[in-house]
Amino acid sequence: MLAYNTRIAIKSLRRHPLLTAIIIGGIALGICASTTFTTVRHMYARDPLPGKSEKLFYVRLDNWDPVKAYPDGGLVANPRKVPPSLTYRDSVELLRSNIPVRQTADYVATMAVFPEKSVSRPYTEVVRMVCGDFFAMFNVPFAYGRAWDRRADQKAEQVVVLSHATNQKLFGGGNSVGKRLQMNDRQFTVIGVLAPWRPFIRMYDPTSNFTGEPEAIFAPFSLTPGMELRTSGNSDNWKSLPTNPTYQDFLTSETDFVQFWVELRSASDAPRYQRYLDDYVRGEKKSGRFPRPLNNVLTSMNETLADLGLVTPQRTAMAAISVLFLLVCALNLTGLVLGKFLARAPEVSVRRALGATRVDIFLQHIVECELVGIVGGAIGVLMSVGVLRWIAKMQATTARMSPDVEMFAAAVFLSLIAGLVAGLYPAWRICNVQPAVQLKV
């Protein structure tokens, strides 16, 4: 029956090629627009680490000015009015806790890299300073070797993990574990090489360039004081440093620049860790630090990203507008299909008179609309893949923008719904046509 209905649907569609093209084109455009802009929004809104993110928590402590709270609406939104990063000294203290299963303090530093002379001139590179747990926490994939362990963290061992591209550049690819690399005035040993890794959202650093590429080199956070490293990312301070500050002044200052993540056994451990944070800050208050009222924020990864306003109002507005656009396309389809079907009343009446039931007629016409919906939807999805590529190119991002399984399923679903919604009324009208009236000559 379905095959038969499909066959007459195709016949009917081929009888009016121009009308069919307009109808299918309309649906295709609607599906293309809605898929594209909901995908753009979805790429920012979706969970960056499904199954993992609810156990990852971002730590913010309010060490700001007693007079004024940390302002809202900086580079990123900040509804909780708390600095987005921690000081070095607090990070080091918090790392002592054994409540989290894993934890990492991290920030970026610029270092001079000295490759073999035959490879390239020395150059400066942004290195992310992290704890060994970082890689397991954020599901960072390794091609060779592994992350360094806690002992290496404690002993501030000179080890590095290279990105896939950096390994290509410095050592021509392959297993480079054990090779040596000079950075600043120190010799490092390569302990791991990553597989190609390009998350759309750089979820581990909610303070800057969300859609940037992960860093080229990762080194132990604990090397900071020994190498006298400073951040080359964002830093905040409400107090000025002493005139002519020494490096030690900087490390013990209230300058916030460290991102701090913990992985808890489960989300139910969060209150316990929150108490730990509050106790820590209360202790520090005794020595005159943390002059503001207690405001320590422990947020899960998704809460953190939502807090920082990754999904901008414009992205939501575009997604909403594009879905309405699809609705207009469906209404358009309904109008055109209604006219087309009713013009066919005499033909349908003959079928009815020869014994076809109303259900038969109804199904015949619904199938025709669904066919239009599916073909239009398929064209629309293909078009949106192209449009998304163009958008990625325009944004000069190296990230791939394409509908994921969820968005693809949504597009298929929407095109079926569009066909159904658009066809329902016309099909109902045509199956209710009185054959007697039409057949009278």
Add this chain to the structure above:
Amino acid sequence: MEIGPITRAMMRNKMRFVLIVLQIAITLAIVTNAVNLIASEREKVQKESGFDDENLLWVWSKPYSPAFKDRPYQVSVTQQDIRTISAIPGVRAVANTNLRQWQGGGSSGEVEIAGGDGSRFRTQMYVATPQFTDTLGVKIISGRNLRDTDINEDPNATTSPVIISRALEQLIFKDQSAVGRAFKDGETIVGVFDKFYNPYGWPIHEYAMIYPGYVARRGAPFLVRVQPGQMKTVRAEIEKRMLVSNEGRNVETKPIMEIKDQYFTDSRLIINAMTGVIILIIIITGLGIVGVTSFSVTERKKQIGTRRALGATKSRILSYFLMENWLVTNSGLALGIVLAYGLNYLLVTHTSGVKLNWHYLAAGVVALWVQGMIATLIPAMRAAAVSPVIATRGV
């Protein structure tokens, strides 16, 4: 004229017109909100920085040689770089500064008037060599510019002359002059410049305070202003000459316009995408109107023929269909105005979007009116061409 019969005829075929009314209404809601979105982004993109952005080049010396650990060495290389860059034909001015425009951020801090009421003002703060104003193309409007002799390399110095932007002067000193006034942290204002605009995360886009000095601790950044049309040659020459003068580093250059384009990619995406949506939706709705009116003409051929046979002129038939469409369009637009505000209300309350400007709504109404008329005209003319003979055929 024929409004009575027209509406009665429409009531017999409600659904068809309801569809068009809904389509027009949603179209109006989409078009006006899309235009609104475009307008608010365009405003951002078109905001003038007050600087000679087209001719500015950002240059960054990224040292790796250990010799750069030493402050006197950093400063002497930076001074030498300024001389090297100035000597390149096509260069108008160069400044060593940590200002890099169009990143949505930079460096900022708070100031408090010495002996004032204790209120503090947040402002962008940058360090620069005195050529800063010439490089950006901004003017000193009162007091004096910074001088080379203002630069103090003494690490224990506690005071410094500064220049501030006109907007900051107005914010802090209202209508008084800022020249000669001092801030609590030891800055004395020696001059005021105009104008300054660098979009910042916090609403301090137009406030700036410039300290005299060299920025060279972790690499030295420069802004270079070139003669119009000389960007390409100067850019290539700078990289070459700077490496010749000191090879313990790498040099990176980028025209400010590239940085600006990057900063506005989201805005341009919104503008392009929403423009596309508007054009497409108007075409689709137009085709919808053509289609539905065509069917209704085909269906009523016999009635049209009868009217013609009874003496109606072609223009009466034409105006009948135009009138019918006009009624449909108007109901659509009336509903559309409500929907447009409704959609905007949702966008404003749920996503802190921008409030709808009624000008766009009015423009949208007029556009859809015109579109409705044009879309009806084609099938209506076919209706007018129906021969009266048709009335005599069939039953």
